[in-house]
Amino acid sequence: MWWQYVIIAGVLIFGVYGFIALTGFETRLLSRRTDRTAESMYANYADPEPKQRRSARQHDSQQKDHGDKPASPP
DSSP: OHHHHHHHHHHHHHHHHHHHHHHHHHHHHHTOOOSOOHHHHHHHHOOOHHHHHHHHHHHHHHHHHHTOOOOOOO
């Protein structure tokens, strides 16, 4: 009967160790230093410049049509 307590304690200790080891590994993997910056990655995901301008003009005209004005400070 006493051997069940030993096995349960061993499984719990192994589980806690496994969790700590796994989370430590993930933390090191996800927070490692890199040479990539937002500027270097932006070109991969940005719309072409003409499409950006068109979108900005549409957004501006929608604000004027609806009378949306930026909030003024009190």
